[in-house]
Amino acid sequence: MFNFLKDKLKNAISKFKKTIEGEPREEIKPEPKQEKKPAEKKPADAKKQAEAKKPAEKKKIAEPKPKQIPSKKPEPKPVEYRAKPAKQEIEPGINQEIKRETKQEIKPARPEEGPAEKKSFFSRIKETFTGRKEPEKEEKIAEKEEKVAEPAPKKHEEKPEAKKPEEAELEERKEIETKEEEKEEAKEEPEPEAITDKAVKEIEPEPEPEPESEPEPATEKKGFFEKIAEAVTTKPLSDEKFEELFWELEVGMLEANVAVEVIEKIKDDLRKNLVNTKIKFGKAGDIIVSSLEKSVDELFNVENIDLLSRIKAKKPYIVCFFGVNGSGKTTSIAKLCHVLQKNNVSVVIAAADTFRAAAIHQLEEHAKKLDVKLIKHDYGADPAAVAFDAVEHAKSKGKDVVLIDTAGRQHSNTNLVDEMKKIIRVVKPDLKIFVGDSLTGNDVVEQSKTFDQAVGIDAIILTKADVDEKGGAALSVSFVTGKPIIYIGMGQAYDDLKPFDKTIVIKSLGLEA
């Protein structure tokens, strides 16, 4: 009966629970905070990091300089001065002053490169021609004599001529070298300063995010117990979020023929329990179920009627049944007769539905089966007269109860409504029962309201609950009319009339605590 609503409620509970307990957990999780802290600390330590970066970047920028200096300077020098030793050896008379004037860098280059290779070279030539191995000292002298002896005369003649151009060349080279060095120094020296300045300028802006790290202390300042409190409670649910989450359930309840008044009550109750309320983790589901259970329970918070005790209190106890066509009035009377008989209550039935011939015959069949007295008139007779005769029979025979069947009618049919009112005026029933077909859904609620306004109903029997899959009528009719559901029809057999029990409804909806 309530399977449809049960599923809707289950889904709604799950969504509310996930939303309430799922969102804040992500926010309260200590991990993201810890992740944020180091990230936020970066700007706090920006100075240190910047300082650490500065030398690193400087080094990177400065590295190429020492590489360029040694690579540029020394490389060309050995190439240039490799030719010099040959000329100088050929010219032993070169003025020592000129040699002194040459850079000291040139001097160390000679012994490093030339001598070792020449000794071994000439010594090897001598050894090949003479076939004798001579000591290294002799080789040196021989080499010098050979070198000086052969080119000497030419060189002595050329010396005065050669000295001048060589000196000029040396001087030019000096000037060129000094200029080049100055140029290189001028190019290279300012570079480190300019680059380091740039590097510093580039690094300096990094510490700026410091002010962004200021909010961090606020989170750190949170007390230990405050953090625990946050960890065990959920983030309050906003009203907007509540409306969003409730919308699906609201639509589901409308589909289930739940009255708008009932939906609003359940919604308001749930809102009070969830919106802007801190809920402990793991408790959201219980709170939602508890709220829904309480709401449903309160839907039936009307004065109940103990029919058997009332029947015992008055004799004959007169009960009149009303409702629209085919709602189950006649069948419910037969069922109730069976219940009363089982409780040793004597019954008289009145066939006051004279509007339809088959109705009298239908009731006769039930009377035979139940072995109960039926008071009937002919088709088209005054229903009030039939009811009056039944009550008189009960009084004369000492029967406990008179059950009056009436014709089905729409509340808009004024003639039938007036006829109904006449029956009430004549017999003055102790109980007026509205019989509603639960399959008609929300219409039952409207019907009950109009019948109540017309004649004033005291109780409700909901029929065909066994085939109703939505349950909206059962959930709504009592709350809207303020009248109790005393029985529900759960089938077509006599035993299928069951006393209404709200706990069964709550259980069927899956809201049992």
Ligand SMILES: Nc1nc2c(ncn2[C@@H]2O[C@H](COP(=O)(O)OP(=O)(O)OP(=O)(O)O)[C@@H](O)[C@H]2O)c(=O)[nH]1
């Ligand atoms: N499944 C099921 N069928 C029911 C129940 N109550 C009544 N019926 C069936 O509903 C149909 C109508 O029942 P009636 O008792 O004749 O209804 P009524 O209100 O007397 O109809 P009118 O006299 O024409 O106004 C019958 O076929 C019944 O068997 C019930 O609780 N469950």
Ligand SMILES: [Mg+2]
């Ligand atoms: Mg009938």
